[in-house]
Amino acid sequence: MSKTATQKWSDKVQADWVVTAKKRGGLFISKLSLYTVLISLSFVFLYPLLFIVSQSLMMSTDVSDSTVQWIPQSLSFSNYLDAFLALGGAQSRTYWDAFMYSGIISFGSAALQVFSCALAGYAFGRYRFPGYTLFLSLVLFAFLVPPQTIIVPLFQLFSDFGWINTFYPFIVPSLTGHGLKGALFVLIFIQFFHRLPFVLEEAARIDGASAFRTYWTIMLPLARPAMLVVFLFSVVWHWNDVFEPNLYLRVPNYYNLSQTLAIFNGVGSAQIDAATAGLNAAQTIGVAPTMMNKIMAAAMLSILPMLVLYLFTQRYFVESVERAGIAGE
Helix, strand or coil, rough: HHHHHHHHHHHHHHHHHHHHHHHHHHHHHHHHHHHHHHHHHHHHHHHHHHHHHHCCCHHHHHHHCCCCCCCCCCCHHHHHHHHHCCCCCCCCCCCHHHHHHHHHHHHHHHHHHHHHHHHHHHHHHHCCCHHHHHHHHHHHHHHCCCCCHHHHHHHHHHHHCCCCCCCCHHHHHCCCCCCCHHHHHHHHHHHHHHHHHHHHHHHHHHHHCCCCHHHHHHHHHHHHHHHHHHHHHHHHHHHHCHHHHHCCCCCCHHHHHHHHHHHHHHCCCHHHHHHHHHHHHHHHHHCCCCCCCHHHHHHHHHHHHHHHHHHHHHHHHHHHHHHHHHCCC
């Protein structure tokens, strides 16, 4: 009897061990597959950045040598010095001048878009007013229509106002919620404010708070996750945008980094000679592009501020995306 019970217990332990081993094996395979996919996707996204860093540190002889692929035979940091000078885009300008104009456009427009789009999103997300459906449809229409389709009348309007070669074409639309990707940011705030409980406003009204005070002291502080997401998106998109700056900033002294990088990519090392010879960027157009290592160094200097910004805000950005509900319910 005791032997039979012992045998049954042994068989049960063995069966449990087999089941546990199968579960562990399946879990290991699933984790291995997951990590393989994630590492592969990471490499796809990191490959361009690794390529830029590798090319930017190569000598000209390494670039033309087909046997050199990733690791340069000798490091050349002089590429960054040449790119630093060339990214100024005009006589007596350096990287910092173009950097300053990029910062003014990007961070200034982003701050104004956060203010204007949050106000519009709060109105659509919390109130029902006459013409609500019509105005919301216009917001969706602005989101779907490519901005290039209305750029001609906008350019004519800004030209009539005398705003060409000024920051007004970037600042004024951002202040009115109609800047770069403005409709998308309004929709983000609409979604966020619509998810907040209405009891917050009811309690504020009972306490005698006005609609504006309720928005400013209660609802807007709660919208910090959406505000951070919109701000970072707006900064990055304005920083990388070259279409609107090329339209509105036509004097080399006002060129930002996206413009000087595009010019440098088109004229190659001739831009370096122009920068050191006292010529502006417009005088070098048409020269054949050369020196890929210097172009990659210029590209690295252009994207470096956004990499640093993301490095310091990554945790807050991910948390804000989740809390803002952008990734879905």
